[in-house]
Amino acid sequence: MDIFTSFKICSSGLTAQRAKMDVITSNLANVETTRTPEGGPYKRKTVILAAEPVADVFGTALNAAVRAVKIDSIAEDGAVKMMYEPSHPDADDKGYVAKPNVNLIMEMADMITTSRNYEAIVTAFDATKNMALRTLDMGK
């Protein structure tokens, strides 16, 4: 067992939450984007997370239970919002423009969840560190 195992898991969690925040920012920035290198409007993206075993944890009993997290993939939302804007250069012949399916309120809610999750992991890290430091103070 290693106190650094908790650190490794915290690190993976923080990386995952950072990636989620990156994707949310990207969705917010591209809320009106109608042109992409692949063609068509920007597609709303979401991060899919997967559990990952941590090398050499606690021993056999907890080996199966303790998991870090990793970014499995980035899913794309293929749906588009059709908005009537005949003056837009990307409007079709009926005057409708395909806009990304980004809902500002949903993205803000996701952002709050992500930042709170990040804070929770930081708190877990601090608690682990304090445990280690308290252990070193033992017997003084």
Add this chain to the structure above:
Amino acid sequence: MNDMLIRGGDLLPPSLHTPKSTVEVQNEAKPFSSVLKDAIADINKLQVNADETIAKVQLGNTASIHEAVIALEKADISFRAMMQVRNKIMDAYQEIMRIQV
């Protein structure tokens, strides 16, 4: 230093020495000085690792801030653990030096 043998690898936390050295210490009572040297080398490696991560963050490469901070904390905790070991050794040494002859 050979007369100060420490039997059993329980002095240092498991993270501070490699499994190889634990086995050796338990089997053939490795000199204490080399256990300490191994531990210091491991801790130094963590410090160097923390430095490298910070350099990466400053250069805007792959590493992110939290990785640098976590590397620093790892280095900090292992250094503190080493200092505790050192304090115990110094206590023992001073105790021996106080013996009246």
